[in-house]
Amino acid sequence: MSTAFISHPDCQRHEMGAGHPECPQRLAAIEDWLIGTGLDVALQRYDAASVDLAAVERAHSHHHVAHLRDLLESLAATGESRALDPDTIANPYTWSATLRAAGAAVQATDLVLDGQVENAFCSVRPPGHHATRDQAMGFCFFNNVAIAARHALDRRGLRRVAVVDFDVHHGNGTEDILAGDERVLMVGIFQHPLYPYSGAVPKGENMINLPVPAYTKGGEVREMIEAMWMPALEEFRPEMIFISAGFDAHRDDDLGQLGLTEADYEWITLRVMDVARRHAKGRIVSCLEGGYHLGALARSVGVHLRALAGL
Numbered sequence: 001m002s003t004a005f006i007s008h009p010d011c012q013r014h015e016m017g018a019g020h021p022e023c024p025q026r027l028a029a030i031e032d033w034l035i036g037t038g039l040d041v042a043l044q045r046y047d048a049a050s051v052d053l054a055a056v057e058r059a060h061s062h063h064h065v066a067h068l069r070d071l072l073e074s075l076a077a078t079g080e081s082r083a084l085d086p087d088t089i090a091n092p093y094t095w096s097a098t099l100r101a102a103g104a105a106v107q108a109t110d111l112v113l114d115g116q117v118e119n120a121f122c123s124v125r126p127p128g129h130h131a132t133r134d135q136a137m138g139f140c141f142f143n144n145v146a147i148a149a150r151h152a153l154d155r156r157g158l159r160r161v162a163v164v165d166f167d168v169h170h171g172n173g174t175e176d177i178l179a180g181d182e183r184v185l186m187v188g189i190f191q192h193p194l195y196p197y198s199g200a201v202p203k204g205e206n207m208i209n210l211p212v213p214a215y216t217k218g219g220e221v222r223e224m225i226e227a228m229w230m231p232a233l234e235e236f237r238p239e240m241i242f243i244s245a246g247f248d249a250h251r252d253d254d255l256g257q258l259g260l261t262e263a264d265y266e267w268i269t270l271r272v273m274d275v276a277r278r279h280a281k282g283r284i285v286s287c288l289e290g291g292y293h294l295g296a297l298a299r300s301v302g303v304h305l306r307a308l309a310g311l
Contacts, residue, residue, distance in 0.1 A: 003309040004111050004120035005040075006104040007031075008048040011124045014097035016089035017081075021255060021292040022125065022139040030123050030288075033298035034305070042309050044117055048104035048124060050096070051147065055106050058150035059143055059177050064134045068141060072098065084136050094126070098141045101126055101287075105148035105242075108285040112240070113156050119276075119284040119308050121245070123301070127289040129171035129244045130196060138169070138196055144287045145242045146177040152240055153183050162187065162238035164229075164272055166265075167246020167289045168256030170199035170209070174244060179204030185236040187229040189221060191249070191256050208232050214257035218264035221249075225268065230275070237279040241272055247291030247300040255292050262296075262303045269307040284308065 012024040034040040056065050072095035075082060081091040101124035108120035128145060130138030145163060152158045163178065165171040165188035175198075178184045185206050192200055192211030199209045210224050247265065249258040276284050286308065291297035 002117040003043050003305065004046055004108060004117040005043040005123060005305070006046045006048050006108055006120060007123040008100040008104070010093065010096045010100045011048070013093035014126060015091050015093075016139070020089070022127070024125075025294060026291065026297060027123055027125060029294040029298040030301050033302050037302060039302060039305060039311070042311060043305065046107065046111070048100040048122070049107050050099040051103035051106055051142075055151050055155070056102060056142055056147055058154050059133065059146040060131070061134050068136060069095070088136055088139055088141075090141075094141065098126060100124060101128065102142045102144050102147050105144040105285065105287050106151050109148045109152050109156065109240075112283045112285055113152065118282045120286065121301075121305055121308060122285070122287040124288060127246070128287065129165060129167060129174045129246070129289050130169070131173040132176040137173070140173060143173045143177055145244050146174050148285055148287070149178065149184060149242050158239045159183060160185070160236060160238050162233055162236060162241045162275075163244065164188075164241060165190070165244035165246070165289075166249065166268055167244055168249040168253070168258055169195055169246070169290060170211070171244050172196045172198045175199070175203050175207055179207055182206060185232060185238065187232060189224065191216070191258050194256060212258070215259060217259035218261055221258070221260060221264060222267060225271065230271065233275045238275070240280050240283040240285070241276050243272065243284060243286035244289045245286045245304060246289035247297050250291070250293060250296040250300055252293045252296040253291065255290065262299050265300045266303040266307050269304050273307065
């Protein structure tokens with residue numbers, strides 16, 4: 001089983017200030033874990049390409065793309081930083097990192113659909129699942145997974161794709177973009193109430209949202225996924241699966257209060273792979289979202305990648 005690992009140094013140059021949890025060290029921790037465990041030699045590495053803005057506009061409005069481009073290019077020219085909201089801050093390297101992060105997701109989609117690899121993991125930042133059609137928010141500028149999903153549908157001719165989101169925070173941006181698109185089934189599980197304080201009532205019939213209270217543990221999450229996600233995914237028969245892979249539901253992560261462990265992330269990955277094997281020729285593209293305890297993040301990505309690679 002071949003697995004692509006896509007990243008780029010530009011993704012570590014985007015910084016949002018001292019003490020910000022969404023920091024460059026996240027990607028460094030993943031790299032260190034892969035090298036330390038020897039897992040890196042089992043992956044096919046690719047440098048992320050910059051995304052074509054035409055691909056971005058399949059998920060985002062022209063106004064949002066143009067406004068963000070103008071703002072971030074101006075910061076690159078002046079060397080300044082600017083807060084878009086209290087949580088989301090851009091520096092001179094944010095534009096290049098944003099283009100690489102979205103580009104990695106599109107590149108991964110093409111690699112998988114062209115049969116060069118069976119699945120792919122995008123170790124990129126900024127993350128994407130809070131970015132709505134018209135707004136950057138929650139550490140996110142462009143919605144990497146939504147852009148890739150629309151690329152698979154609109155440019156590569158797929159008829160049905162699924163989005164799986166297991167970040168501790170609701171993927172409100174992905175829902176905003178994809179709700180009502182009958183070609184997409186989105187399944188998500190997240191702590192509620194918690195930022196962005198949404199998701200309890202889905203925006204579309206193609207959304208299966210599982211809000212869970214604080215301190216829910218892995219066993220309960222598995223039961224809910226088995227009962228609610230799996231039948232829907234089986235019935236939908238996706239031709240490709242995209243994963244918003246947030247690891248901040250880990251019990252060690254301070255940005256949430258759920259109780260998942262590495263074993264739970266491995267189990268979720270394997271269950272998604274079961275669906276992909278039956279209906280999607282094994283085709284999965286996974287994109288990093290949250291995960292802010294560096295040790296827990298690295299270990300959790302490690303088991304996710306081991307599962308994807310069949311190790």
